[in-house]
Amino acid sequence: MYKKLLILIVPFVIGTALTGSKPQSDEILWDKWGIPHIYASTDNNLYYMMGWAQMHNHGNLMLKLYGEGRAKSGEYWGENIERDKLLHQLGVLAASRRSFAQLPQKEKNVLIAFANGINAYAQKNLNELEEKFKVVLPVKPEDILQHTFRVFYLEFLVNRNIRKANNWTPGSNGWAINGSKTASGNSMLMANPHLNWNDFWLFFEARLISGTNDLYGTTLVGLPTIGIGFNKNLGWTHTVNTLDNVDLYELTLKNGQYQLDNKFHDFTIDSLLITEKTETGSREIVVVRKQSEFGMVVKEGENKAIAMKWPNSDGKLNIIGQWLAMGEAQTLGQFQEALKMNGLPLFNVIYSDKENNILYHFGGNAPKKNGDWGKWQNIVSSTSSDDLWQGYYSSKEVPSYLNPKSGWIQNANDPPYTSTIPAAISPKDYPSHMAPNAMGFRPQRSALLIKDAENLSLDEFIALKHDTKSEYFLRLKEDLSKIDPSELDSLTKKALEILLSWDGAFEASSTGPVLFSMFAKELGSKGVFAEEWDFNDPLNTPAKLKNLPYVISSLKIAAAKHQDVYGFLAVSYGEVYRLEVGKHSFGANGGAGSLGIFRTMNFSPKGNGQFFAAHGETYVCATEFGDEITAKALMSYGNATQPGNPHVGDQLELFSKKKLRKVWLKREDQLKNLEKHEKFSSMQ
Structure with missing residues (x-):
């Protein structure tokens, strides 16, 4: 059966012609950052090579994930039996199987080709794979969809609701601006998802080029289709939205x-x-x-x-098909038709195109139900059919808008109503259970950075994105300056001096962030400000400290704890917070989104008072839609995890310097920066 699976090739054609002529040969040009530029004469060959390429960079991880998606972790490795049970108990595995049976042949062909490429690589490179993971071979097309369902429904949705996920908070930033804010008059897009730096959360960056399409972007490891990307006419990114569908x-x-x-x-x-x-x-x-x-x-x-x-338990919704359609779209109208599929279970969509359109869409399976937002944030005690879901809202019924007067769209996981200012849509126009109405400090920082920017070049757009200042601290700073130092003990007085002389930036060399992080933890998240957040003044509220004696007491406690751990107050942020992947290690910049930092990074304890990056900035891509597309990108942790692969952590130094790499879209540039050239004939 293994050999039959390897040779199963079903030709199919998707998309609208972009390149004008078919690629000269079927091949992968690997650039020096370990990114595959996949040229294919058919889409079957394209996804075959996509499977091959992902195995090359993530072989052990891929097999592990597919074994877990089968709910076989306990059987194969004696691990995570509770997750296996949950996948069965909740019906996630059964739903994925129903979904596979209902898939259109086009999507099945993608999964078949992708699985064939995975298995072909494994067969030719068995010695590269860890022995314990070989039990998963051969990978079947159904495995890819089972893995997809596990990630989206169990991890993104279910575990987020029943609090079984460890050390994970959903996050992402996204910007779209039109030509009114750029020097060139071209629209721009900033993709900036935030996920964990390990396991099923990891992204894979690739270019997919065939006679029918030309798509650049990223997808979660183990998935065949680009999930965040751009072609020669348009692009999109996702942010995790405030959607309650579990x-x-x-x-x-x-x-x-x-x-x-x-x-x-x-x-x-x-x-x-x-x-x-x-x-x-x-x-x-x-x-x-x-x-x-x-x-x-x-x-x-x-x-x-x-x-x-939870949504899609009947398996009727088509995740793979929607991403295919979004990547194939060449016009705004075609992209909007793709959104109508409503196959993705969650995610905002932020879009820009060559025609200077920008779009915001509150995507996902939003259930129709009775009651307000607050009701559904708790366990609902019910015996009434009135509390049952009544289907999902269509793409026309969820918050969405095109080309706001502001010329910009942002989302940093805030509800849809603050994604541009002045607001393009009102919470009054949507059911109260659709989304809350609030705006934290990170989305406020996001909006403040982009709303007044003008005449932006692509590099200036990128520089804005790399801002590390804490909006929370900046909101506190004026009131902190009103504290009378003569009333403080010497240590607290010194702590106040450090904070007041600090600009609020979380840079490796900064001496305020470590102290402020401790101070913010002591303050707590509620009851700090006298004025609450106001939808009518979303970027200046909350404001004014409510209880100055409490603030002083919190600073005193934080200063003492800081002194106890580090021995002095003016410790550099990069000495304490580290970026570490593989053999690479650098001082960190950026920090927790809860502190209002757009450059979002979350850290886990390392010991001895140090922390290492575990979640946050992952894939970043800034794109300008001119006559020719220009893009710069970065995969923070590198584009590989396979032991011995040189691209494990090789982009981390660029991350530490707040730089992006040029995306090589021209073949001549790919050849100038070529690391490896593989012919399709050698992959069979």
Whole structure:
């Protein structure tokens, strides 16, 4: 069966011609940053080589992820049996299988070709792969969709709601500006997702070139289609949106049934056996699946149960197809048609194109339901069919707008209503459960950076993006200056002097950020300001310290803790907060989004008072849509994880210097910066 899977090739054609002529040959030009520029005469060959290329850079990780997506971690490696159980119990695995069966042939062909490329690479390079992961081979087309469902539904949505994910907060920034704000008169786009720097969160950067398409961008490792990208006419990025499409219900039970309206109903129940590897052999575990109209049961007591509802459990929505359609689109109209598919479970879409259009779209499967936002942030105790979802809002019904008068769009995971100012849409025009109405300090910083910028070159656009100042600190600073130093002890007085002389920037050489981070932690997140955030004044509120004695007390505690850990107050940020990937190590810049820092980085403890980057700035791409596309990009942690690959962490130094690399879109530039040339014939 393995050999049959390798040779299965189904020709198909997608998209609208861009290049004007077919590539001269089927090949991969690997540039010196480990980015594959894949030239293909057919789309089948294109996705075959995409699978090959991802295995080249991430072989062990790919096989691990597909094994996990099968819910076989316990069986293969004796690990994470609880996740295996959850994938079955919630119906995520079953939904992915239903989805694969319903996929149009075009999308199935993409998955088939991608799996063939993965398996071909594995067969030719078995010695590069860790022995424990070879049990996953051969990879099947269904595995790719199972992995997709695991990442989007279990990790992005379900775990975010039941708090099972560790050390993860959803994040991303995005900007789109039109020619009114640029020196060239061209629109520009800034893609800037924030995810963990490991495992299934990692991105893979690639260029896909065929006779029918030419697409540059990135996707999550293990997926075949570009998820954030641009072609010669348009581009888009995603940010994680404030979409509530996972809900928990408390059910009322009686005699093994659950109440719905005035009747008690049977659950739909089935069970299956899964295997867990043990030190002495293996054991079988029974997983029971109980389904109600309110969703799948995740916890059960004698008289009550908790059920979870999540989108696309019937597998009818088409993630792969929507990203294909978005990448194939050559006009605004075609792109909007792709958005109508509503196949992606979440994400804002921020768009720019060659015709100077910019667009914001609150994407994802937004369920129609009763009640306001607050109701659905808690477990909903219900026996009423009035609380059941009534389908999803269409792409026309969710917050969306085109070409705002401001000339700019931003999103930093804030609700849709503050994505440009003055607001282009109003929360009054949408159901209250669609999204909250708020704006944190990071999106405020984002808007303040871009709203008054004019005459921007691409490099100036990029420089704005690299801002590291804390909007939270800047909002505090004026009131901090009103503190009378004569009333402070010597250590607290010194701490205040350091903060007041600091510009608020989280740079490696800065001596204020470590102290301020401790101070902000002591202050807490609520009750600091007398004036609350106001939609009518979104960039200047909250404001004015409410309780100055409390602020002074918090500073005193923070200064003492800082002194105890580091021995002195003026410690450099880069000495404490580090960027470390593979053999590469540099002082960090950027910091927590909760502090209002647009250059978002989150860190994990390293010991001895030090921290290392674990989440935040991942892929950055700035694109200008002129007669010829110009783009600069960076993959913070490098474009590879495979041991021995030179591109593990090789872009980290650029990150530390706040620089992006030129994206080589011309073949002549790719050849000048060529690391490796692979012919398709050598991949079979």
